[in-house]
Amino acid sequence: MIETDQLTRCYGNLTAVDALSIRVEPGQVLGLLGPNGAGKSTAMRMIAGFLTPTSGTARVCGYDVSREPLKAKRALGYLPEGAPSYGEMTVREFLLFIVRVRGLKADRGYRRFEEVAHRLQLEEVLDLGIDTLSKGLRRRVGLAQAILHDPPVLMLDEPTDGLDPNQKHAVRQLIDVMARERTILISTHLLEEVHALCNRVVIIARGKLLADATPAELEQRSRYHGAVSFSAPGSGMSQEMLGRLPQVAAIEVDPLDGRITVFPKLGERILEPVETLLREQGLEVSEIQLERGRLDEVFRQITTNEGGVLVRGDVSKVTEGGA
Amino acid sequence: MSPVEAVMRRELRSYFATPVAYVFLVIFLVLAGILTFYAGDFYERGQADLQPFFVMHPWLYLILVPAITMRMWAEEAKGGTLELLLTLPMTLWQAMLGKFLAAWLFIGLALALTFPIWITVNYLGSPDNGVILAGYLGSWLMAGTFIAIGACLSAVTSSQVVAFVLTALVCVLLMLVGQPQVLDFMQGALPSRLINGVAHLSMLQHFEAIARGVLDVRDVLYFLLSMIGWLIAGVLLLDLNRTR
Numbered sequence: 076m077i078e079t080d081q082l083t084r085c086y087g088n089l090t091a092v093d094a095l096s097i098r099v100e101p102g103q104v105l106g107l108l109g110p111n112g113a114g115k116s117t118a119m120r121m122i123a124g125f126l127t128p129t130s131g132t133a134r135v136c137g138y139d140v141s142r143e144p145l146k147a148k149r150a151l152g153y154l155p156e157g158a159p160s161y162g163e164m165t166v167r168e169f170l171l172f173i174v175r176v177r178g179l180k181a182d183r184g185y186r187r188f189e190e191v192a193h194r195l196q197l198e199e200v201l202d203l204g205i206d207t208l209s210k211g212l213r214r215r216v217g218l219a220q221a222i223l224h225d226p227p228v229l230m231l232d233e234p235t236d237g238l239d240p241n242q243k244h245a246v247r248q249l250i251d252v253m254a255r256e257r258t259i260l261i262s263t264h265l266l267e268e269v270h271a272l273c274n275r276v277v278i279i280a281r282g283k284l285l286a287d288a289t290p291a292e293l294e295q296r297s298r299y300h301g302a303v304s305f306s307a308p309g310s311g312m313s314q315e316m317l318g319r320l321p322q323v324a325a326i327e328v329d330p331l332d333g334r335i336t337v338f339p340k341l342g343e344r345i346l347e348p349v350e351t352l353l354r355e356q357g358l359e360v361s362e363i364q365l366e367r368g369r370l371d372e373v374f375r376q377i378t379t380n381e382g383g384v385l386v387r388g389d390v391s392k393v394t395e396g397g398a
Numbered sequence: 399m400s401p402v403e404a405v406m407r408r409e410l411r412s413y414f415a416t417p418v419a420y421v422f423l424v425i426f427l428v429l430a431g432i433l434t435f436y437a438g439d440f441y442e443r444g445q446a447d448l449q450p451f452f453v454m455h456p457w458l459y460l461i462l463v464p465a466i467t468m469r470m471w472a473e474e475a476k477g478g479t480l481e482l483l484l485t486l487p488m489t490l491w492q493a494m495l496g497k498f499l500a501a502w503l504f505i506g507l508a509l510a511l512t513f514p515i516w517i518t519v520n521y522l523g524s525p526d527n528g529v530i531l532a533g534y535l536g537s538w539l540m541a542g543t544f545i546a547i548g549a550c551l552s553a554v555t556s557s558q559v560v561a562f563v564l565t566a567l568v569c570v571l572l573m574l575v576g577q578p579q580v581l582d583f584m585q586g587a588l589p590s591r592l593i594n595g596v597a598h599l600s601m602l603q604h605f606e607a608i609a610r611g612v613l614d615v616r617d618v619l620y621f622l623l624s625m626i627g628w629l630i631a632g633v634l635l636l637d638l639n640r641t642r
Contacts, residue, residue: 086642123485127641148487155485159478161408163415168408175404176486220482 076100076258077122077228081131084117091117093282094131101227104254106273107262110378114282115262116156119232123153135228152226154234158217162206166197166216169205170223177224191219194249210237218246228258235268247271266370275390280378288388294368296386303349304336305363316356320348401488405496413504422462426508429458434515447525451515452533452609456573456602459544464565466504467548468558470497471636475556490633498549498629505541509534529611536608539621540601544569546625550632553639576600
C-alpha cells in the first residue's frame with residue numbers, strides 16, 4: 076500500500092507538489108498522469124525516500140518513509156525516471172550488486188536473479204556492458220532491478236518510455252501479471268498505457284491533484300462519450316435529418332476524410348436512432364462506431380482548466396480484477 | 399553481505415572497469431620513484447631509510463587523491479544513479495562508508511605496489527624496517543584523510559571539476575597550515591595560543607612524526623578523527639541535498 080498525506084515539496088518559490096493525498100491499495104494499478112513538469116517524478120522521489128518532503132508524509136506498506144526509511148525501502152521496488160544504472164558494469168554485475176545491497180540470501184538472491192533475467196529476456200545480454208545496450212534494453216535492466224526482491228509495492232516512473240511496441244507489450248504483460256496482490260504506481264504520459272494497464276487514474280498538474288477516477292469514469296467526461304461516428308458517401312441530406320433527431324446535440328464532419336460524428340445530448344443513447352435513420356434513408360454506411368470517449372481530450376480539459384473542480388470518481392471498488 | 403561491503407566491492411570494480419585505476423597506479427608509482435630518486439636525493443644522502451620517499455607522499459596525494467574522489471558522488475548525481483543508490487535499503491552512512499573504504503583500500507594497494515623501493519633499500523643497506531612500516535602506516539592514514547575530504551566535497555556538487563579543485567584546495571591548506579612560513583605570517587595577526595592550535599591542525603606535522611618512526615597515539619588519533627569528521631560532514635551534506 077502507498078499512502079501520501081498532504082505531501083508537499085517546494086523548490087525555492089516553486090511548489091512542485093502541492094498537498095498531494097493519495098492512497099493506493101493492493102490490487103490497484105494506479106496511473107499517475109500529468110503534463111511534463113506536473114510534479115509526477117518529484118512525488119515519486121519523495122515516496123521512494125530520495126527527496127525529503129517539505130511537509131506532509133508518505134507511507135509505504137505502513138512505514139513512514141522519513142521515520143522508517145529502511146523498512147519502507149525494503150518494501151518498495153522503484154524504477155527512477157530514465158532507468159539509471161551503472162554504465163561500466165555488465166548487466167549481471169549490476170543485478171547481482173542490487174541483490175547484495177538488498178541483502179538477499181545467496182541462494183534465493185541468485186534464483187531471483189535468474190528468474191527476473193529470464194522474465195525480462197535479458198539472458199542474452201547478461202555479460203554485456205550496460206553502456207553498450209539499447210535504450211529499450213536498459214529500461215528492462217532498470218525494471219529487473221526494481222522487481223528483484225519481489226516487492227509488495229512497485230513504483231515505476233515512465234516504465235515504457237523509449238520501448239518499441241513489442242517491448243511495451245511485454246512490459247505491460249509483466250506488470251499485469253505482477254498486479255495481482257501488489258500495489259503498483261506508474262507515472263506516464265502515454266494515454267494508451269492507461270487503457271492497457273491501469274484500473275485507476277490520478278491526474279495532477281502544477282503539483283495539484285485534479286482527478287482521481289477509473290479510466291472509464293474519465294472517458295465518460297469526454298464529449299465523445301456515447302457519440303456515434305460513421306463514414307458514408309453523399310450523406311449531405313442525412314446530416315440535416317440527423318440534426319432533427321431529438322437525442323442529438325451536435326454533428327461534426329471531419330474536413331479531411333468526411334467522417335461524420337454525431338454527439339448525443341447528455342445521458343441520451345443515440346446509436347439505435349442514428350442507425351435506424353440511416354437505414355431508412357437507404358445510405359450505404361461502410362462502418363459505424365460507438366465512441367467510448369477520448370482520454371486525451373479529458374486530459375486536456377482537466378489539466379488546462381485553471382482552478383477547475385476536483386474530479387473524483389468512485390475508486391473504492393477498484394481492486395484486483397475490478398474496473 | 400552487508401550493504402557497505404556491496405557498495406565497496408562495486409566501487410572497487412568500477413575503478414578497474416575504467417582506466418582510472420590503471421592510470422592512477424602507473425602515475426603514482428612512476429612519480430613516487432622519480433621524486434624519491436631525483437628530487438629526494440635517495441642515493442646521495444647515503445642513508446638506508448625511506449625518508450625521501452615518504453616526504454613526497456603528501457604532494458603526490460594532493461594531486462592524485464582528488465582525482466580518485468572527485469567522481470565519488472558528483473558522477474552519481476550527474477548520471478542519475480544517485481537516485482537509484484539512495485532508494486536502496488541502506489543508510490547514507492553505509493553508502494558513504496562503502497565508497498570511502500573502496501578508495502582507501504585502493505590507495506592501500508598503490509602503496510603496497512611500491513614494495514620494490516623497500517626491497518631496494520634493504521638490499522643496499524640495513525634500514526630500520528619498523529620505521530619504514532610506521533612510514534607506510536602514516537602515509538596510508540594521511541591518504542585516508544585526503545579521501546575523506548574528497549568524499550565530503552564530492553557530495554557538494556555534481557561537477558567533478560569543482561569537486562577536484564575544492565578537494566585539492568582544502569588539502570593544500572591543511573598541509574601548509576603548520577609550516578613555519580605560514581605560522582610566521584600569522585604571528586602578528588593572531589594570539590600565540592591560537593597559532594599553536596592552528597599548528598596542531600597541520601597534516602604534515604602529524605605525518606612527519608609518524609614517518610620518523612614515532613608512532614604517537616595522538617598523531618594516529620588526529621588522522622582517524624579527521625576522517626570521521628569529514629565523513630560525517632559528507633553524510634550531512636548528502637542529507638541536505640535531499641531537502642534542497
